[in-house]
Amino acid sequence: MTMRFSKSSASGQAAIEFILLGIVIVVALICITVVALGSDSPASGTEKGSVEFEQTRTGAVKGKYIDSDSSGKHYYVTVENNGYEADHEVSLAEYNAAQVGADFPIVLTDSDSVKSDEVQEETDNADAAKS
Structure with missing residues (x-):
């Protein structure tokens, strides 16, 4: 007497449902892990x-x-140092004084x-x- 799992037998149906339920649980855990590890966080590293x-x-x-929104204009300069790069919010005066290749922080005059x-x-x- 051999026992075979098939759709027509009760134990076969239970085994197939158990395997499908296990697959659904594993996929759900993988999705939760990906979200928990911060896949939705900004990738730029500029925060x-x-x-x-x-x-x-x-x-x-x-x-x-320049970035404009409902609260007004925001002025940014992108700064690079030793392979690192980030955006820094600056004032309008600093924005206007900033030149590509110049040193940051920007030194303002009293003009x-x-x-x-x-x-x-x-x-x-x-x-x-x-x-």
């Missing part, structure tokens, strides 16, 4: 506290860009253009706060 951000407190300006940039940024921030 404050990251190694890249800390290593680029000084370095050379590699680029710059009239810097003062007018600071006044313009304060005006932009006040306008954004009103809306």
